[in-house]
Amino acid sequence: MLAKRIIPCLDVRHGRVVKGVQFEGLRDTGDPVALATRYVEEGADELVLLDVVATQEARAAFADVVAQVARALSIPFTVGGGIGSIETARALITAGADKVSVNSAALRRPGLITELSDEFGAQAIVCAIDAEQMPKGWHVRTISGTTATGREAVAWAQEAAHRGAGEILLTSITHDGVKQGFAVDLVRQVSTTVPVPVIASGGAGTVQHFADVFLAGQADAALAASMFHFGEIAIGDLKRQLQRQGIEVRLED
16 A cells, blocks of 8 residues: 655645645745755655646746755655646746646646647646535536536546546635545545546544545545644654554654
């Protein structure tokens, strides 16, 4: 069995890490390079770095910040935000990113996933999906969660994997920042119907929330921000508690 991954997420706006609730009310939580360095020391398996205003501001993600973070890291990291072409993705990978994450641009033009996968390999392409719970199921939203797409979340995850995404980053807008647990049912629906790893995101608040999404949700990795940024639990402590529940994780010697 592959070890479950713990992944801190750095949402970056204008060079600073921010965090909100349900994608709103963003507040400053620190410097991306300092936080990235801290998470490597704590035992993070990977990092995700998202430029949360790149799409809204119609620009590419921040290669300068990516390069600074890359110099501080010894673990893989994914970069997302405003990636809509092979050229933009190449600039970020050249700056040091191991993977690129596409979201809004892929929804506008799904063929982008295949183009990126063919160019860089599926292992370097993550499809990020922001889903909101509605009366008739989970639906995808775009442009930092501000716009409805009419797409059903599980179906879009399946299509993205079919088109060449090597991983799905699945965020519940409904659960984001609330710290009441991941959207376990949604994660399980996606994890059991796509042939690629699924990263669960949105709602982490306790160790048990991670255990639930790994066991009941069958997630391959779990991403969190608030509880790590604000020092509610160290990643090493989280991993040790998960290991005591029989969940395989990577621990530092």
